Amino acid sequence: MDGDFENLDTEFFELLEQQGYWYERNDGVSAYIYPIDDSPLFKPFLDYAHWQWVCSLVQPDITDVHKELYSYFARRPDDLRNLKWREFETLIFRIFESQGFTCELGPGSNDGGIDVRMLQRDPLDDILTLVQVKKYAAGRKIDQSAVAALHGVADVENAQRSIFVTTSEYLPSARKFAGRTSIPMTLATSQDVRDWCKTATDGIVRDKSKLVTPSALSSCLQSLLPKDPRIIHAHTGYSMILNQFALILKETKYAALIMALPSRTISDDGYGQTGFEIPDIGPECLTRLNAETVFRAKRQVHDGRVSYWNGRELYSAWNGEAAHFSFMSNILGIDPRPPGNRIDLAFDIDRDVAPAITLRQVKATHFQRMLKCLERIRGAPAILKSLLNGSRVTLSAKIRKNIAVDAHVTLTDVTSAYAVLALMGPKSRDILARLTSTDLSNEGFPFATIREIDVGYATAYANRMTYVGELGWELIMPTEFAVGVYEALHEAGRDFGLLDCGYYALEALRLEEGYRAWSRELTPDVTPYEAGLGFAVSLDKxxxxxxxxxxxxxxxxxxxxxxxxxxxxxxxxxxxxxxxxxxxxxxxxxxxxxxxxxxxxxxxxxxxxxxxxxxxxxxxxxxxxxxxxxxxxxxxxxxxxxxxxxxxxxxxxx
Incomplete structure (x- = not known):
């Protein structure tokens, strides 16, 4: 999918399209798959998939894992009727447990009519509440005999309270009986469960590290063995290979509380760009017990293999062997990938994320930075994209400030030496092919790659990228060749109807495709997650x-x-x-x-x-x-x- 395998991306797309789906890339090895939007089954399919996900969270021992479980029913209480009767009982059990009660979920049958026993610890005397749960259709109302039976069991067990919960309603006789019982009885419906879910949503512990004490973590670290199954590992990427190590702090049948572990390089290529690493386990791990490193994950067993899914990485038991990594750990380092690749970055200016930057690898040890912040200038032709911007000076100073003393790196500002012409549109390949001998096919020039090509009498770097949602190339050439290439493009594209593109036309095209723009959608106060660019962030780098x-x-x-x-x-x-x-x-x-x-x-x-x-x-x-x-x-x-x-x-x- 990264372009390293001929036609793989096209074949994958065609295969999905035959089944009625399309996909959106997440990274080099994973993608989000959706049904085709114009299908009448699109929304029902999404609703069903979401419903299956919510139901999968209804388990008796993963309280506090996902806020989504409670927030879903807080918004849609009528969907409680779609749960299976045991799922409804389990949900009620989890709601009360999330509110701090000591709860016991009944076996589901032969339970004497009591589905949940709820104990509230009190300095003077414990308070026992018996709960009966009935998932009935709307037309099947609860009568007096049902609530009377619950009251009878509460009396026998000396309970202090009782609660009857149903997805239906109560007959007047049932409400009248509940109002005069000697033991206080609450009659609850789906609307009450909705309110309980709202309370449970607000009570979710966001900082998962508070669920584990430092002493418990210390004991866990001291008891670890070589190849301990509590150490887990996630391995992702193809061109860029990343490892994430983590430690299981608590584990149940359906969930686990996990803490991310740092890694320690045991061998590399001398530049720190490729090598082997292992989890770094030691006393310093005690300092990592915080909200950023501790998280919940769903636990699943398949064919005897236990896996843990946190919504982004799939972990499994670490095999105890050093894991291979390969990445560009610093924008000024050496990327082991061959020249011609491109890396899109975002820079920090003092505190947050700033303009988009394309880093192009020209040679094995040479990179060229292209700042892509478009100025909003009325009437400026979009075919000529200026690299001049006020942020250029700031970013150059920022890079220089962060170059290590022993890095042997030289940063040269060549902004005035280069010009960019953006050739975009369905016929851009046909036009450019008239001016170059380079193979412009998908096989010869894949999407998101850069090649040095001849364009007329000039030599330019062609970046196959687009900001208008159509086929296209950005052509980067020495300034003195810009006019000649510009005229050659217009001559070659005359019979194709080639025109200069004004700024507002470019704006309309990029908005139709949903592309974000710096200074509008992308500002210092908008995070990549909020902008829909979270897939490009690796916090474990x-x-x-x-x-x-x-x-x-x-x-x-x-x-x-x-x-x-x-x-x-x-x-x-x-x-x-x-x-x-x-x-x-x-x-x-x-x-x-x-x-x-x-x-x-x-x-x-x-x-x-x-x-x-x-x-x-x-x-x-x-x-x-x-x-x-x-x-x-x-x-x-x-x-x-x-x-x-x-x-x-x-x-x-x-």
């Missing part, structure tokens, strides 16, 4: 990186309460320009950061930063009624997590 603390703190907050989302206006007439208010069910939830009229889609397209304290997830975006306010009028809009135009990226990789 050996040696760390500038800005890691800011990103780790952002990730530690848990579910995203802010997120950059693409919107399309359902009415084809309104013209958005940016700054408009976005509302959900009549409540303001965000502001448009960028907007333009998408002539391909036939409507205005916008990128907005959406804020919702309960979380901005797929369920929120699909169930909410979104509107944009323009000049006092409100227009319906549709939210998109995948690009509204060409979500499969067919044009880009044509």
């Amino acid at each position: 050996p040696g760390g990186f500038i800005g890691r603390e800011a990103l780790a703190a952002a990730k530690a907050k848990g579910a995203l309460s802010r997120r950059v989302v693409q919107f399309t206006v359902e009415d084809s007439e309104p013209m958005l320009g940016g700054g408009e208010l976005i509302l959900c069910d009549g409540t303001p939830v965000g502001e448009v950061r960028s907007a333009a009229y998408g002539h391909t889609l036939g409507c205005s397209v916008a990128m907005a930063l959406i804020d919702n304290p309960a979380g901005v997830d797929r369920a929120f975006l699909e169930t909410g009624r979104f509107e944009v306010e323009l000049a006092g009028d409100r227009f319906a809009v549709m939210a998109h997590l995948a690009p509204a135009y060409d979500p499969k990226g067919l044009g880009v990789k044509a």
Whole structure:
């Protein structure tokens, strides 16, 4: 999928398309797979998959693992009826347990009519509450005999309270009986369970390190054996190979509490770019007991092999052998990959994440940096992308400041020496092919790679990348050749209808494809996670990186309460320009950061930063009624997590 195997990416896409799916790349070895959007089964499929995930969390011993379990039923109490009867009992058990009660879940049958026994420790006397749970259809109401039976058992067991919980309702006779019992009885319905789920959601312990004491961690470290199964390992990547080591602190049948471990290099290539490493286990691990390193994971056993999934990495028992790694650990180091690859980076300026940078490997030990921050200048032709920007001086100073004394690195600012012409569009290959002898096919020139090519009478670096959602190349050449190449391109593209592209046309094209822009969607106060770029962040990168603390703190907050989302206006007439208010069910939830009229889609397209304290997830975006306010009028809009135009990226990789 990284372009190292001929036609693999195309074959994978075609295989998925035959089954009715498309995919979005996550990293070099993993992808997110979705049903095709225009299928009538798209939303039912997503709802079913989400429902299966929620049901998988209903287990008696993974309390506090996923906030999503409680928040789901807090939003959709009617779905409680869709649970199996045992799942409903287990959910009620978990809710009470999350509130600090000592609970015992009944066996499910031959339990004397009591599903959960709940004990509240009290200095004077323990309080025993008996709970009966009935998952009934809406029309099957609870009668007096059912609540009377619960009261009878409570009386025999000397319980101080009793609770009857149902997904149905109660007949008047049942409520009347419950109101006059000698032992206080609560009759609860799905609406009460909804409120309990809200309370449980708010009570989730976000800092998982508080669930383990330093003394318990110390005992765990001291008892470790060689090849101890409590040490687990995740191995990811192809071109860039990364390892994550972790230690199991607590473990049950369905879940585990895990702490990330640092790694220690035992051999490398002399540059620290490729080699072998092992987990670094020692007293210093006691200092790693914090919110950033301790997390929960789902535990699963398949064919006798135990695995742990934390939502990003799949861990299994470490085999005790040194693990191979290969990566570019410093932007000024040597990448073991062959020249022609590109690395996209983001720099930290004092505290947060800053402009996008492309690092191009020219030779085995030479890199060229391209700062890609577009100035918003009315009428500037997008075919000429300036590398001059105020951030250039700041970033150059930042790099120099962080070059190690013994790094033997020289940084040279060559901004004025190079110009960039961006040739974009479905016919860009045909036009460029008239000016170069280089093979421009997908096999000869894969997407996201860079080649040195001849263009007319000039030699240029061609970067197969696009900002308009179509096939294209960025051509980087010495400034003195820019005019000649520009004229040659227009001559070669005359019969194809080649035109200079103005800034606002470029803006419309990038918005249709959902591309983010620096200074609008990407600002110092928006994290990569909120911008939808979290897949490019590796917090476990050996040696760390500038800005890691800011990103780790952002990730530690848990579910995203802010997120950059693409919107399309359902009415084809309104013209958005940016700054408009976005509302959900009549409540303001965000502001448009960028907007333009998408002539391909036939409507205005916008990128907005959406804020919702309960979380901005797929369920929120699909169930909410979104509107944009323009000049006092409100227009319906549709939210998109995948690009509204060409979500499969067919044009880009044509």
